[in-house]
Amino acid sequence: MPANIETMFYVRQAPWHGLGNRVEHALSSEEALHAAELDWEVIQKSIQTEDYAEIPGYKANIRATDQRLLGVVSDRYKIVQNHQAFAFTDELLGEGVRFETAGSLQNGRKVWLLARPPENYIIAGDRISPYLVFSNSHDGSGSIKVAMTPVRVVCQNTLNLALQNAKRIWTTIHAGDIPAKLDEARKTLLYAELYMDRLGAEVERMNRIKIPDHKVKEYMEFLLPLPDNATKVQERNVQQLRDDFQARYFDAPDLKEVGKNGYRFINAVSDFATHAKPLRDTASFKENLFLRTMEGNPLIDKAHELILASA
Structure with a gap:
C-alpha cells in the first residue's frame, strides 16, 4: 500500500481505487470497524511548555492505543470517534447497508468509510450503485464530510458529477453540539436521494x-x-x-x-x-x-x- 495508507479493507472484489486488504463477506459496522483496524479512540490532553506551564486555548489529540499525536487543535474542537462514524452510517442507511471499504491515512490523522445501501438505481438502462463516503480528520485539518459517489456497476466508473441543482457533499466542523449535528446530518439521505434523481435527469439530458x-x-x-x-x-x-x-x-x-x-x-x-x-x-x-x-x-x-x- 502507499506510505500514507495506514490500515484498510475491502469486501471480495477490489474497489476501483485498488487499495486494501481483502475480506470475504459483507461486514456489519462493528465488523468493519475491526477489519479496518479503526477500533481505537482519540483522547485530548493539555499542552505544556518545557517547564510544565499549560498552554491555554489548545489541546493535543492523542490516539489512546499507542499515544500517537494526531494533531494540535483548539479547545473548542469536539472529537468524533471512529465508532460514531460507523454508527451514524449504519443508522442513516438502515438494514442491508454494506461497508465496502474503510481505513485510515497518515497514521490515523484521517479516517473514512465507504458504504453501499442495498438498493440500486436504473438510469438510462444502466445499473447505478449509490455509495456514501464518510470522511473525518483527527488532526484539526478538515471538517466532517459526507459525500455521494454513484458508480456505474458494469464498469465501476464513478459518476460523481458536480450538479448545480443538487449537492453531492455535506460538511460540518468539529465544534458545537456534535450529536445534534450528526442528527441534523441524517437529512443527507434526503439530499442523496435528490442528488440521484437530478443525476438521472442529467444523464437523460446528456443522452x-x-x-x-x-x-x-x-x-x-x-x-x-x-x-x-x-x-x-x-x-x-x-x-x-x-x-x-x-x-x-x-x-x-x-x-x-x-x-x-x-x-x-x-x-x-x-x-x-x-x-x-x-x-x-x-x-x-x-x-x-x-x-x-x-x-x-x-x-x-x-x-x-x-x-x-x-x-
Missing part, C-alpha cells in the same frame, strides 16, 4: 446531446492539451494518453450499445480518469485516486461542462 466523431477528438485534445513548447517526449506522452482515451470512447464493450452522445463521452472520460494507468505510477497515485472519490474529479467535471456547452 440527447449528439457528439460527432470529430468533436470527440476536439474535446479530447482540449482535455489533454499539449504543453507550450512541448518536447518530443511530452508529445509522445500526451499522444499516448489521447490514444488511451480514444479507445475508451470508440472501443469500450460496455459502450457499444450507447449512442455517440454526451453520456457515452462522460463515461469514457470517467473510465479514463478512474482506471487509466498514469505515465508515472507514483507511490501515492492510487491513494489520490481514492481521495478524489470524495472531492470529485476535475477532469470529469470539465468534460461535463464541455458537453453542456455543446448542447
